[in-house]
Amino acid sequence: xxxxxxxxxxxVLKTGQSMxxxxxxxxxxxxxxxxxxDPGMGLRLIYYSASEGTTDKGxxxxxYNVSRLNKREFSLRLESAAPSQxxxxxxxxxxxxxxxxxQYFGPGTRLTVL
Amino acid sequence: xKEVEQDPGPFNVPEGATVAFNxxxxxxxxxxxxxxxxxxxxEPKLLMSVYSSGNEDGRFTAQLNRAxxxxxxxxxxxxxxxxxxxxxxxxxxxGYSTLTFGKGTMLLVSP
Numbered sequence: 770x771x772x773x774x775x776x777x778x779x780x781v782l783k784t785g786q787s788m789x790x791x792x793x794x795x796x797x798x799x800x801x802x803x804x805x806x807d808p809g810m811g812l813r814l815i816y817y818s819a820s821e822g823t824t825d826k827g828x829x830x831x832x833y834n835v836s837r838l839n840k841r842e843f844s845l846r847l848e849s850a851a852p853s854q855x856x857x858x859x860x861x862x863x864x865x866x867x868x869x870x871x872q873y874f875g876p877g878t879r880l881t882v883l
Numbered sequence: 884x885k886e887v888e889q890d891p892g893p894f895n896v897p898e899g900a901t902v903a904f905n906x907x908x909x910x911x912x913x914x915x916x917x918x919x920x921x922x923x924x925x926e927p928k929l930l931m932s933v934y935s936s937g938n939e940d941g942r943f944t945a946q947l948n949r950a951x952x953x954x955x956x957x958x959x960x961x962x963x964x965x966x967x968x969x970x971x972x973x974x975x976x977x978g979y980s981t982l983t984f985g986k987g988t989m990l991l992v993s994p
Contacts, residue, residue, distance in 0.1 A: 811986035859926055874926035
């Protein structure tokens with residue numbers, strides 16, 4: 770099993786450009802998450818999907834949109850990238866059967882917005 | 884009070900040393916907490932869960948003090964490979980919701 774995979778691994782954008790970060794998991798997990806990690810700020814939740822067909826805002830949702838395409842895939846879209854969105858983005862998944870449980874993370878996408 | 888607080892470190896220790904980290908939390912009545920480990924430029928990975936009765940896994944011991952609202956991680960006989968950032972993770976106060984990650988404590992083990 771590959772676990773949680775993310776594409777791309779690295780990306781450089783210019784201000785105003787758009788892009789979609791892809792995430793897929795093969796563990797049959799119900800819940801998926803998108804985080805960003807910045808130096809000194811720790812992991813901050815952007816959006817999450819408790820189950821297929823639902824999405825909810827996290828701590829820092831502004832400037833992002835998400836799509837839970839199916840049970841396996843959860844994408845994050847930046848419609849108009851800004852330098853403040855330069856960060857490392859992690860996707861994670863968990864069984865999410867009704868109580869907090871272990872989250873499994875993908876390897877991350879390092880995004881730079883110029 | 885912030886929800887999860889950790890000393891960012893770094894904690895510099897020699898190989899073989901014993902080192903302990905604490906993490907204070909608020910607004911959680913959960914029965915279990917987590918420690919995650921994050922290597923430089925890698926993703927976080929679960930190190931161990933922390934229960935009311937504590938938890939031990941080899942050289943690693945985690946304790947929960949609900950009265951004082953902190954969890955601890957003790958590493959004995961430190962190895963060079965233990966060098967990483969250790970994230971304290973706190974579940975929500977009730978029901979299903981998302982985890983709150985601390986900013987992490989950096990550990991550097993030197994020869």
